[in-house]
Amino acid sequence: MVVLQKNHDCSAELREVSLKATPIRIGVLSLLEETTSPIDIATILKELKKKKIVADPATVFRIMNSFVEKNLVREIHFREDKTRYELASKDDHHHLLCQECGAIEDISDCHIEGLEKEIITKKHFLIKSHSLEFFGICKNCQK
Amino acid sequence: MVVLQKNHDCSAELREVSLKATPIRIGVLSLLEETTSPIDIATILKELKKKKIVADPATVFRIMNSFVEKNLVREIHFREDKTRYELASKDDHHHLLCQECGAIEDISDCHIEGLEKEIITKKHFLIKSHSLEFFGICKNCQK
DNA sequence: TAATATATGCAAGTAACTTGCATTTATGGT
């Protein structure tokens, strides 16, 4: 009898980019799939522990670096001293960061294609990626 | 005879925000006025030394924090582990960061007002500030 | 010019991240 494995997709996804499908990597990748807002390494370690996956911080740092290199995830830098990560497969979208409660909301369809074209033609700069983040006060915290 | 002091403006600017006009602060502020692209603390320290101003890193960190608090400068976070600073008096503008040579070019007139309005009405998020950075290859490095 | 609030330097501390090396493990070939 064949048992459908949880995270089967993750393993396949990992092998596709020639990374070994280890428990920690599968755990990180499926965690990112479950998570809506970009998370940092400390949070990743905590969430893994909840799933009974214990990992060394250094290992997760290395994993995240390899994921970035393989374009599985992208780095997000808010005005913090730590890096956050989210799945690169998510559409081009950006974030609203509440400076009061720390909530992170997504926004999509940022219409900066016009600006990008302008940059390409005027500055002859080849754009590989961009980051657009908004800082302010969320709906809840305005009350 | 009255000798016109260099950096007289900087001193005034500092007192306006009730910060004492010390040599290091004046040095940092006038350095930022001379500099076109956002700079980090290590660079600030080097440049100050050229001007015969020796300062402790901790002091400059504290100075930068107070400048940010007083809205004299703003923080810029590229995909680095360090913070850069630029004068807040500079117009709303953004940066093109070359991933090859590290050159930083400014762009102005980013037309994201439309997007901002959309965020305010749809998400009821009160925008205080935003950051928009482009990463890619500059004109020179494309050759 | 003296009083005082504030700035600075120094040293120690913290947090995020990296690196070297010995051990373990996933995987491809048999």
Next chain:
DNA sequence: ACCATAAATGCAAGTTACTTGCATATATTA
């Protein structure tokens, strides 16, 4: 199913950016 091997992991030590506490020094104000 097993073995060989390249790659992944854990641990410890190191690095870098940044912070903090405290004693000393200095800019401002009266």
